[in-house]
Amino acid sequence: MNIHEYQAKELLAKFGVPVPVGYAAMSVEEAVAASAKLPGPLYIVKAQIHAGGRGKGKFVELPPEAKGGVRLARSADDVRAAATDMLGNTLVTIQTGAAGKQVNRLYVTDGVDIAKELYLAMLVDRATGRIAIVASTEGGMDIEDVA
Incomplete structure (x- = not known):
């Protein structure tokens, strides 16, 4: 069974496991709206694909120095920029192979002290x-x- 991180966290929360609050988003505007529902000032924007290594991954369509599929954002503008970079683009990770996987959904979550x-x-x-x-x-x- 393959489920995304946001789905796994919904299941865990349903059974009383404490997880950071977060929202799935399928568009840039949904990602920005999700951040508005969170207390901030730190947000995490995560590509939702069925593969690990998202944070260290690289997007085919972006320059090599661009950040991967897990990004810290400190404002709604940062969330917008991260979502714009990720949605619709192909993320290549150690688990996807060279073809990568297209990012069609994001998970915007509250940053927490771990x-x-x-x-x-x-x-x-x-x-x-x-x-x-x-x-x-x-x-x-x-x-x-x-x-």
Whole structure:
């Protein structure tokens, strides 16, 4: 089952797990409107594709020095710029292969001070046909290397 980050966080919140408030957006205007519903002053704009490594990814249509698919924004104008860069463009990450994936949806969330970060994944081990659980205190960045 492939679900986006915003969908996973909706499920977690439904069962009482505290998650930062955030909103899915499919247009630049929806992203800016989402930021207006958040307290700020820090917002996170995240490309929603079914692949990891979004923050370190690169957009095919943007210059090589452009930021990846997870960006910090400190104003509505920053949210607008990030959304404009991402929506409709192709994000290439370590998990997408060279073809990348087109970004059609964003997740705009409130920036938070992280006291403790945990990473938990459940996936199918194809060699055994069983569920494997990966957990780490190092968070999601480079989890393959950490594991």
